[in-house]
Amino acid sequence: MASPTRTRSTFLTRYACGEPLTEDHFTTREHDVRELRANEVLLQTLALSVDPYLRGAMTGLDRYYIPQFTFDRPVHSMGVARVLDSRLDGYAAGDVVLGAIDWSDVSVLSAEEIAGRPVSGGALVRLSQPLRPLSHYLGVLGTTGVTAFFGVVGATRPRRGETIVLSGAAGGVGSVAGQIAQLLGARVIGLAGSPKKCEVLTKQLGFEAALDYRSPTLTDDLLALLPNGPDVYFDNVGGAVSQTVMSTMRKPARVIECGQIASYDDPDGGWTIDIRPIHQHGLRLESFSPSHYGEFRAGAVAQLGHWIDVGKIITLDTTYHGLKTVPTAFLDIFRGGNVGKSVVLLDSTVG
Ligand SMILES: NC(=O)c1ccc[n+]([C@@H]2O[C@H](COP(=O)([O-])OP(=O)(O)OC[C@H]3O[C@@H](n4cnc5c(N)ncnc54)[C@H](OP(=O)(O)O)[C@@H]3O)[C@@H](O)[C@H]2O)c1
Structure with a gap:
């Protein structure tokens, strides 16, 4: 050329x-x-x-x-x-x-x-x-997948049988994070913005359940699935969805903050949350970035590649x-x- x-x-x-x-x-x-x-x-x-x-x-x-x-x-x-x-x-x-x-x-x-x-x-x-x-x-082998990997394996560290509610579940990070959490034995409930996306989560990725967060009855929908609330909320979006989820959590439980996309158009660049549900439910809030795990990145990429090759991650x-x-x-x-x-x-x- x-x-x-x-x-x-x-x-x-x-x-x-x-x-x-x-x-x-x-x-x-x-x-x-x-x-x-x-x-x-x-x-x-x-x-x-x-x-x-x-x-x-x-x-x-x-x-x-x-x-x-x-x-x-x-x-x-x-x-x-x-x-x-x-x-x-x-x-x-x-x-x-x-x-x-x-x-x-x-x-x-x-x-x-x-x-x-x-x-x-x-x-x-x-x-x-x-x-x-x-x-x-x-x-999946770039920052998106590595974020999902360290968000679950490093920050969430789910115990077998724990229930995780995951927002932004049909997106890049969310779709991989949910699959990794399931590989570690967690029960995953995804939140996404349409019934079609929810179907992808349950039918293609095998999530236990998925809810359309645009439903006007989101609080009731969550409580119908998890009357005592989830053990973990893996938060990819922030904003109103997260305030609702955090208000339904068991006491104590943990919130793993990955991103706040719902707020990025807000004045001052967003990232503001109302910590009342965190106070009320005694939640532990933890954030993370893959850069905090830099030494382990090559291993994470190799593991993700293996999971793709053997069909464990779609x-x-x-x-x-x-x-x-x-x-x-x-x-x-x-x-x-x-x-x-x-x-x-x-x-x-x-x-
Ligand atoms: N911690 C880190 O180092 C790190 C690294 C990478 C990404 N992130 C964060 O992780 C999150 C996901 O990133 P991604 O690259 O995987 O993007 P993505 O999930 O592929 O795309 C963003 C999704 O967010 C949802 N969304 C957009 N506006 C929303 C709103 N107002 N309320 C609820 N959901 C909304 C949309 O899905 P619906 O159709 O379901 O609404 C959209 O598809 C972002 O918040 C990002 O900033 C963090």
Whole structure:
């Protein structure tokens, strides 16, 4: 392939805090690909992950816990890319790499830019052949799956027979976390935003039960299933759903806080919870991040890969195609448009 001279990239055009983002907050423009300098790689993007945490980097809040995207550089997220040309030691044309990749068809990344992107741990990792489906590197074997793994194995540590209510259960983290909890002997009840998603949880993933959290009778629905309340609430969403679940829990019980997506459009970037049910029910609230378990990440990825290979974990993906779909794929996460891990494929020849 001749070295491309033009590419398209997607940029954030303005921040949104206290209101939802829309497609209008993004623009995709064509521009030149600059010439490769020393310590740089030329990448063709193959797949991009869209993840809720990106929302925090689009608030314009300096004090958010991750740096804000600027309007002069493409947005970036975890992705898989093919090296087209390299002047960076350790990489050669033809390599397929995993790292923090620009929302661009083709991009040039310097060693400094690669090292400065916290989401990838500052690394561009060469993937060994034969490749798995690209969605696996971004989903079940990527941060999504590793979050589920450490959220269950590290933070929840379920005892056999314990009951876990899991929100965001049909999403990337939730669908894997629920399956791992079941492998460890827990009874899993998933919460999701439609009857169709609930059916996926019970029929495809074998969850004991699933409830549509949009039901006006959610409290009664939960109590009908679990009159004494669950032992654990694994919280992927926060907001009103979590306040309801925490109000039905047994005393004592524990809440494992994974994410608060329901609040990310709130003023001040969200993350605010009402701790009254925690006080009232004597709940233990614990949060976690896979970065707290960095030393164990390779082992977790190997275990997840084994579970996929032997059919003990079923992978669910929602796939979009082409760079222009990236903003919609990202925003659909907040609209509940995905089942399992959301991934955008840019090149149909691999994965
Ligand atoms: N602790 C960590 O280090 C870590 C790492 C990765 C992700 N996370 C967090 O984990 C959660 C799940 O992430 P993910 O990547 O797997 O995303 P995801 O679950 O695949 O997608 C988000 C899902 O959240 C649900 N949702 C959106 N708005 C909601 C609302 N207002 N109330 C209830 N549910 C809502 C939607 O499903 P429905 O159709 O069911 O509404 C949507 O499909 C997020 O909160 C994320 O920030 C944390």
